[in-house]
Amino acid sequence: MTHSEENYIKAIYHLSGGGMHSVPTNAIASQMETQPSSVTDMIKKLSDKEYVLYKKYRGVHLSEKGINTALAIIRKHRLWEVFLAEKLDFNWDEVHDVAEQLEHIKSEKLIDKLDEFLGFPKYDPHGDPIPGKNGELAQRSLKLLSAMRPDEEGICVGVKDSSVSFLKFLDKHNIALGDHIKILDVEEFDESLNIQIESKQLHISKRIATNLFIKPKLV
Amino acid sequence: MTHSEENYIKAIYHLSGGGMHSVPTNAIASQMETQPSSVTDMIKKLSDKEYVLYKKYRGVHLSEKGINTALAIIRKHRLWEVFLAEKLDFNWDEVHDVAEQLEHIKSEKLIDKLDEFLGFPKYDPHGDPIPGKNGELAQRSLKLLSAMRPDEEGICVGVKDSSVSFLKFLDKHNIALGDHIKILDVEEFDESLNIQIESKQLHISKRIATNLFIKPKLV
DNA sequence: ATTAATTTTTAGATTTGTCTAAATATCATA
DNA sequence: TATGATATTTAGACAAATCTAAAAATTAAT
Ligand SMILES: [Mn+2]
Ligand SMILES: [Mn+2]
Ligand SMILES: [Mn+2]
Ligand SMILES: [Mn+2]
Numbered sequence: 001m002t003h004s005e006e007n008y009i010k011a012i013y014h015l016s017g018g019g020m021h022s023v024p025t026n027a028i029a030s031q032m033e034t035q036p037s038s039v040t041d042m043i044k045k046l047s048d049k050e051y052v053l054y055k056k057y058r059g060v061h062l063s064e065k066g067i068n069t070a071l072a073i074i075r076k077h078r079l080w081e082v083f084l085a086e087k088l089d090f091n092w093d094e095v096h097d098v099a100e101q102l103e104h105i106k107s108e109k110l111i112d113k114l115d116e117f118l119g120f121p122k123y124d125p126h127g128d129p130i131p132g133k134n135g136e137l138a139q140r141s142l143k144l145l146s147a148m149r150p151d152e153e154g155i156c157v158g159v160k161d162s163s164v165s166f167l168k169f170l171d172k173h174n175i176a177l178g179d180h181i182k183i184l185d186v187e188e189f190d191e192s193l194n195i196q197i198e199s200k201q202l203h204i205s206k207r208i209a210t211n212l213f214i215k216p217k218l219v
Numbered sequence: 220m221t222h223s224e225e226n227y228i229k230a231i232y233h234l235s236g237g238g239m240h241s242v243p244t245n246a247i248a249s250q251m252e253t254q255p256s257s258v259t260d261m262i263k264k265l266s267d268k269e270y271v272l273y274k275k276y277r278g279v280h281l282s283e284k285g286i287n288t289a290l291a292i293i294r295k296h297r298l299w300e301v302f303l304a305e306k307l308d309f310n311w312d313e314v315h316d317v318a319e320q321l322e323h324i325k326s327e328k329l330i331d332k333l334d335e336f337l338g339f340p341k342y343d344p345h346g347d348p349i350p351g352k353n354g355e356l357a358q359r360s361l362k363l364l365s366a367m368r369p370d371e372e373g374i375c376v377g378v379k380d381s382s383v384s385f386l387k388f389l390d391k392h393n394i395a396l397g398d399h400i401k402i403l404d405v406e407e408f409d410e411s412l413n414i415q416i417e418s419k420q421l422h423i424s425k426r427i428a429t430n431l432f433i434k435p436k437l438v
Numbered sequence: 439a440t441t442a443a444t445t446t447t448t449a450g451a452t453t454t455g456t457c458t459a460a461a462t463a464t465c466a467t468a
Numbered sequence: 469t470a471t472g473a474t475a476t477t478t479a480g481a482c483a484a485a486t487c488t489a490a491a492a493a494t495t496a497a498t
Contacts, residue, residue, distance in 0.1 A: 041484095
């Protein structure tokens with residue numbers, strides 16, 4: 001597999017909800033910032049190699065082989081993100097770009113030893129689950145903060161948007177994964193929320209709340 | 220710089236004795252296992268970009284810029300080798316191939332943080348010096364084991380040949396970097412050596428002795 | 439059910455890095 | 469110094485990954 005093929009497989013995986021549904025050519029093109037014609041070319045190659053099922057004009061669907069390949073790449077990506085954050089003190093908004101390069105290094109031994117070195121982490125610095133050696137994905141029951149009602153409580157365990165700007169925003173307001181969050185009240189006017197996070201109170205917009213994953217406290 | 224350009228620069232650096240002398244096209248071709256015509260093509264590109272000085276039929280010479288680029292790649296290569304050996308328990312015969320991939324990752328912050336994480340090592344697992352951030356190379360006065368005379372002593376600090384087969388041979392005979400070595404005597408017939416290494420005695424061929432670097436004991 | 443808008447594919451070109459075969463320059467040797 | 473051997477470059481081709489422009493299929497709107 002070339003770097004380019006791997007990047008396409010990964011993009012299709014994300015766009016298809018983990019291989020659940022099929023993905024239109026243009027969606028891949030805009031995700032990857034290439035031309036639709038380039039996508040068509042690559043899809044044909046991936047189809048020949050049986051990573052995807054492809055019917056002209058009907059979009060593309062990941063095969064079992066394609067899903068497993070995607071999971072292997074995502075496993076590498078997220079383990080490297082953990083390494084960068086935990087061992088090299090990278091901030092969580094800095095890890096992604098470097099991991100985009102590191103995910104293409106080919107060595108099974110390397111990634112398994114890295115996994116061990118990191119203590120077999122289950123989640124990356126953004127709270128996304130790390131696929132296991134055989135593609136197993138940890139499942140958690142989590143909610144978006146925006147879906148919670150007053151008096152509900154939980155732990156902040158992940159971000160939906162992991163753009164640099166959002167992550168920096170969270171840093172600025174001292175919101176971090178692992179923080180305890182309680183909804184105080186929700187403004188009817190704009191659905192903004194007053195929350196208690198750890199010891200301090202905070203007012204946040206709906207936009208923010210739709211991008212934070214919470215593991216609700218079991219009552 | 221592309222991966223391929225980086226690999227050429229590195230090969231030229233090694234073949235030219237660190238940029239000291241010029242390198243013939245065919246030497247590069249055989250080192251890189253490509254055709255001489257491919258080398259000519261690449262040399263032209265590197266010359267346009269001013270990494271090398273090139274006169275048709277006269278071989279190629281690294282520029283200052285080329286030397287610095289080579290040192291930066293070698294720094295990355297050797298730091299990754301240390302990481303693999305020290306942190307992930309790779310054997311010293313396994314680190315090179317993976318480092319060949321890792322050396323192309325582009326992130327200054329990554330390599331500086333890695334350097335710090337490793338405790339600013341000065342030598343890689345084969346005893347080769349690791350260039351500093353600004354290209355400084357540690358210099359040691361060392362000798363080949365084959366150049367030593369009976370009763371001379373020293374510490375084994377590096378290998379000249381770092382092929383997998385040689386490294387495995389050393390493992391098998393319990394020869395490791397850091398070992399104390401004393402020459403007992405040299406056979407006149409084939410220049411093989413009887414040595415004392417740490418506590419045990421060993422008979423080794425001239426071929427072996429020409430591939431071990433020793434830091435002589437100051438008398 | 440036509441027609442118009444959108445999406446997708448095809449055709450043909452470009453760049454990068456490689457190759458083979460042929461031409462040319464340099465080197466070694468008589 | 470002429471000649472043959474060796475080293476190097478040129479010419480032309482190819483595969484991979486991309487692009488633009490044009491054609492074709494699908495979808496949406498009248
Ligand atoms: Mn990421
Ligand atoms: Mn992540
Ligand atoms: Mn190496
Ligand atoms: Mn080394």
